[in-house]
Amino acid sequence: MIADYRLPDGEGAALLPNGRQTVPEYPVVILTGQGDEHIAVETIKAGACDYVIKSDRTLVEMPLIASRALRDWSLVVERQRAEAALHESEERYRLLVECSPDAIAVIDKDCRILFANPATAALLMVPSVDVLLGQPFLEMVDPAERDAARLRIAKMIESGESLPPREYRFTRSDGARVYGAVTSMPLMYEGRRVIQTITRDVTERKRTEAALQRAHDQMESKVAERTRELQAANEKLLELDHLKSMFIASMSHELRTPLNSIIGFTGVILQGMSGKVNDRQRDQLSRVYASARHLLSLVTDVIDISRVEAGKVQVEASDFMLDQLIEESVDLVRKLASDKGLALKIHVAREINMHTDRRRLLQVMLNLVSNAVKYTVRGEVIISAELRGSRVRIKVTDTGVGIAEEALPRLFKPFERLDKLLRVKVLGTGLGLYLSKKLAEELLQGELGVASKYGIGSTFWLELPQKLSLKS
Secondary structure, eight states: OEEESEETTEEGGGGSOTTSOSSOSSOOEEEESOOOHHHHHHHHHTTOSEEEEOOTTHHHHHHHHHHHHHHHHHHHHHHHHHHHHHHHHHHHHHHHHHHOSSEEEEEOTTOBEEEEOHHHHHHHTOSOGGGTTTOBGGGGBOGGGHHHHHHHHHHHHHHOOOOOOEEEEEEOTTSOEEEEEEEEEEEEETTEEEEEEEEEEOHHHHHHHHHHHHHHHHHHHHHHHHHHHHHHHHHHHHHHHHHHHHHHHHHHHHHHHHHHHHHHHHHHHHTTTTSOOOHHHHHHHHHHHHHHHHHHHHHHHHHHHHHHHTTOOOOOEEEEEHHHHHHHHHHTTHHHHHHHTOEEEEEEOTTOEEEEEHHHHHHHHHHHHHHHHHTOSSSEEEEEEEEETTEEEEEEEEOSOOOOGGGGGGTTSTTOOOHHHHTOOOOOOSOHHHHHHHIIIIISOOEEEEEEETTTEEEEEEEEESBOOTTO
16 A cells, blocks of 8 residues: 555555554555654654655656565564564474473573473472573483483583483482483574483382392292202202102012012912811912902002102013903903893904003003903903004903093092992902003003993003103
8 A cells, every 4th residue: 555644635644554553464664754753754654664755766666666565564564473483383382391290491501500490409409490590401311321411411412313212310309319211302592402301200110120129039048949949849849758668669579579478378378288278278378369469469559659750661562463462351350240240242343552661551451351250240351452553452341330520530540449439349449440540641652531321430541652762
């Protein structure tokens, strides 16, 4: 807008913003015929972009005057907008710094505090920020860490580059120590390079870590103590195991020799080789003979179990036909089965050639077959075997009393007798199945299991590799 300073019905100066607006809405050029310097200054202060004294060339120069005024007005508008944006940005930053829960401070190259926010005063327990201004920052850092902090500040001021965050210990005004995670960065402040620090109070985290570390150390101490106790107990157990092995080795001969003598001489007497025996004597001697054999069986089982558990049993693998071994185990109980009127059936393929410990497999099979005969009142016992890939599965099925489901978990435990549950009285040690499972799993590398229904019968199965791997 171009207006004359004095008009017939008013003054052009009235069109000026006159400070009413931060940014003028339009550029104004004042024309006047007077060359009063005071009026020119006041007009420019009031918001005019230019003050032009009228002349003969004013009309010719008017486009240039207007262009210059528009340019100056644009510059003023841009500057004022930039100043407003800068002011808003500074206000936002000030609010962020003032309200931040983290301690924010500015430190110069001499490590003195130039600026600090209220959170810094709170962290260091001082009454106000003013107390901190001009104070040496390093005086508040733990003495053991001051040199490292001084070097970091000097390095950042020299290089102008930030360094990774670091934790420091600070001493508060009351003498207490606090821990802070400090992030530092160089920046320009009042024309010089300084360091801005942002410190987060991590004292509680440090206390928690220390408590966890103490708990961990205590646990480690308890574990170490318990380990020593277990080692001592283990050494004691090894000593006891050694003593047990020595006892078994020495008592094996001492126990078996007299039992064999009792069995042998009692058998001689029962056969009448030492003279005639009446019925009452025969009954009593038969009880002695049976009891001695039962005791010998118990001693043998206990010694075998002890040797297996102690790892003293050597595996002796050999080649043999499975059907022959099963026939042998059946022959050993055939008389007992015949006396009870039981049928013994064998279903085994003749071409199954085994390579394993024959003696131990026969021991397991004899136990399974004899148990089947003992616990079967009427019916039959079937022994079958089949080859499944590289493994052999043997089954001993009877039509005996069967085993209740709740009794199955106890079946393979030592000295467990299920006679009362089965309502059958059978002489035994309660170690046969336990020993058989030990032999099957630890020596023959197989598995031993059972499937049974009470009142119908049982099937004991043994699965083992056709060829024993001695490396295992």
